[in-house]
Amino acid sequence: MRAELGDCQRCRLAGGRKTIVFGQGDPEAELMFVGEGPGADEDAQGLAFVGRAGQLLTDIIEKGMKLRRADVWIGNVIKCRPPQNRNPEPDEILACQPFLEAQIRAIRPRVLVGLGKFGAQWLLKSAEPITRVRGRVGSYEGIAVMPTYHPAYLLRNPAAKKDVWEDMKQVLALLGRPVPQ
Numbered sequence: 001m002r003a004e005l006g007d008c009q010r011c012r013l014a015g016g017r018k019t020i021v022f023g024q025g026d027p028e029a030e031l032m033f034v035g036e037g038p039g040a041d042e043d044a045q046g047l048a049f050v051g052r053a054g055q056l057l058t059d060i061i062e063k064g065m066k067l068r069r070a071d072v073w074i075g076n077v078i079k080c081r082p083p084q085n086r087n088p089e090p091d092e093i094l095a096c097q098p099f100l101e102a103q104i105r106a107i108r109p110r111v112l113v114g115l116g117k118f119g120a121q122w123l124l125k126s127a128e129p130i131t132r133v134r135g136r137v138g139s140y141e142g143i144a145v146m147p148t149y150h151p152a153y154l155l156r157n158p159a160a161k162k163d164v165w166e167d168m169k170q171v172l173a174l175l176g177r178p179v180p181q
Helices: 039-045 052-064 090-107 114-125 151-156 158-174
Strands: 030-036 074-078 111-114 139-141 143-148
Touching: 030 114, 039 090, 039 111, 052 151, 074 090, 090 114, 111 114, 111 158, 114 139, 114 143, 143 158, 151 158
Parallel strands: 030 074, 030 111, 111 143
Antiparallel strands: 139 143
16 A cells, blocks of 8 residues: 555645655554644654654553554554645645545554544544544444544643543443553
8 A cells, every 4th residue: 555655746745745654553453543644753754643742642542541552553634744734735635535545444443533623524524623523433434433632732732631531431442442540
């Protein structure tokens, strides 16, 4: 799949990126996290969620959920960094859509977590704001979807961490795993 993406030139983001951030993790993961798109750190390293928000996501996975980051899959709706970390445009999302669809079909996770507005809206095929859908389990092609706040939002609004923890407890229940105390 990564080879098929090649040196993607399907949208204007190709002109400003350093690397394509395909996503990483266990290709047979039961749990898949889908964010918006790469930031500066991700663009530089070619890996999803490695900056401050990524460090917080790692803490959620490892310290909170008691899972190994290497055992989940982490990716994004778009694979290239938008200039100045602006929101992705609809045509950019459409250009990357076949690749995220193929990743989900190949991995076939039991649970998808939509991180923030763009991850949640893409997975749920909905325009509802994240504040309205957060914490309500939805579905993507028969796979359970948990929409929750993006880790970058949590860095700006630490009080929302308790909401995300409630969401992650539901994710663990969907996976049939115990909730750590």
